[in-house]
Amino acid sequence: MDMSTQAIKSLQIGMHWFPERAGGLDRMYHTLVCALPGAGVTVRGVVAGSERVAADTEGAIRGFGPAAQSLPRRLLAARRALRASLSRERPDVVSSHFALYTFPGLDVTRGIPQVSHFQGPWADESQVEGADSIGQRTKRMLEQRVYARSSRLIVLSEAFGEILQARYAIPAERIRVVPGCVDVSQFNLPLSRADARRRLQLPQDRPVVLAVRRLVRRMGLEDLIEAMKRVKARQPDVLLLIAGKGRLAEELQARITEAGLDDNVRLLGFVPDRHLAALYRAADVSIVPTVALEGFGLITVESLASGTPVLVTPVGGLPEAVAPLSANLVLPSTGVDAIADGLIGALNGSLKLPTEQECRIYARENFDTPVIAKRVAAVYSEAIEVGLVH
Template identity: 80%
Template sequence: MTTSSIKSLQIGMHWFPERAGGLDRMYYSLVGALPGAGVAVRGVVAGSPKVAADTGGAINGFGSAGQSLPLRLMAARRALREEIRLSRPDVISSHFALYTFPGLDVTRGIPQVSHFQGPWADESHVEGADSLGQRAKRYLEQSVYARSSRLIVLSEAFGKILTSRYRISPERVRVVPGCVDVEQFNLPITPAEARLKLQLPQDRPIVLAVRRLVRRMGLEDLIDAVKLLKPKHPDVLLLIAGKGRLADELQARIDEAGLQDNVKLLGFVPDQHLATLYRAANISVVPTVALEGFGLITVESLASGTPVLVTPVGGLPEAVAGLSPDLVLPETGAQAIAAGLAGALSGTLKLPEADACRRYAREHFDNSVIAKRVASVYSEAIAAGGMH
């Protein structure tokens, strides 16, 4: 494939440097890597004029994510119409159904690929959204997916959601996992040096969880697991990086359990410190209880050389089982997490070495590897034509 032989228009949610979320990080990584795989990138996201300045005009912000929804949808539609007028793409790549939906008539006849990052309506329901809002989101998602001749899912688990809940034919679904800039997390420092840099204790086992502080992440189970672990491992230190609406509730749980010395909520940790934090930890843990398509943090941790324990939820087992099936806990809940961590800290659970973790992340999930796989799905969609 010659360089930039496919012209793509990438519809995202936010611009990662302006609003940090898993979907935004994935979009940001991918649009940076696709040109190397022969895909020219233009894009639109909810964001400020700075987005265009950052990207030499390739990605345009159509306005603040803080605007009212009707204004944002009209702005998204205008931005899409303008992009297509300027340069008709070979493929529309939708990463966020909400901003793709208002332009469905404008983009008609252009092959479309949807990157399915998760059942948006269901996720809001788990977070307590009302059923009317949920129904509207489901209709909107359904309309966008119905238009797509190919849909990319992060895991087999999410492929099943797409085929069962959205009635999408399995022939149109392709599994391509998330991508990470592996080099960014591959720091040339030892765990001891990382701890020194972050002023963390050298002599305590450190467990790390990087998560938004919301319901489905299982952080309550993780805190309860530390309570179970403490009698045998009194010096264990759990660091939880991330922000979210459960911060006060989780802190109260920590205080009630008398775990103030064993569990610390770090709040939001900026990207430049995240790799150091992973490096400093003995092990990461992803305690999700519902709806996990892939878990980018699993790969970030491995790219840093730190093994990661995951619950058997959604796409998490798929992300790590190829490295070692022992990294997948037998079930969700505090008991299983505590038992897994006890095994990891006592050495009875054999964890992969740092180099094996890094190599696995590089071979399977590096931006350049994933961009090539995405480019081939775009080629398929173009060959299939404008409508499936």
């Protein structure tokens, strides 16, 4: 990571360090902070993590302790880390990617222009996934305080911009839409589909569908498994691979067995980053069956960068991510029937999908790290100018 002196000095507050803990927010934070120096932004940052974080980044990003420690200890540690970072160097802009770890340092960072990267309504996501109402209200309060401090807020889609306005009363003039970024070269493997399947020991003669998802409620995996009964009736040898981990693993496996799909649906668990690109490449089509609160869907771009078309439900920012490439990638609705019809059409050829080359070009031109880093840097510059005026 090149952290030489640049035009804008930023302090990036993240959640976890992606090499230590996988997650969509963590992946986007990691990818962005690695790309920003190329767009004229010096990066310093803090995350929940070990001493390895500083070693990975030559001290630019520092871990303030493990995410497993108690919440009060984490908040105190985050505050200390922010204070220590500011004592070393005052940034031009504070960039918040996670409200929880930004909140305890709001007094410490007072007077510095702040930009919040809004990657989803944290409180609402927690409620959908089963959090209690007191916890949800507390999370909403923390978010509200952090977003109110921010002169600019970056959202991944117009859909999430509307949530910021409706749920958090953020004026539209402070919101900027910048989609998530992907290191396209990482997913642009020089492998044919057959080569990728050989590498991963997957069957060559079966249609393969891939879903990369956390195994939690709002991801729509229950609908996807139910839909596979209809898909199997039309394509008896179809194979659905679900990559990811989460609290629903046992329940989903029980659903698979009960539906008689043990030969057609496999739960892969967590797939290491080094195998993910080949997994996308091995699939005939990817599917994102989300039922609620999807701001962007980084996996859509990862799949496209790998040359594999991806079907999405019309939820949140998912249509915005793929519709400019092809309207056929957006299912007409959520639910079992729409998913089944879409997969059947994709696998039998009746639903026209973009080619491998079209998928790759679209991902590179619209979501590659240098493209998005420049757009983020422009928002930082805007926030700094607003701060100077005021």
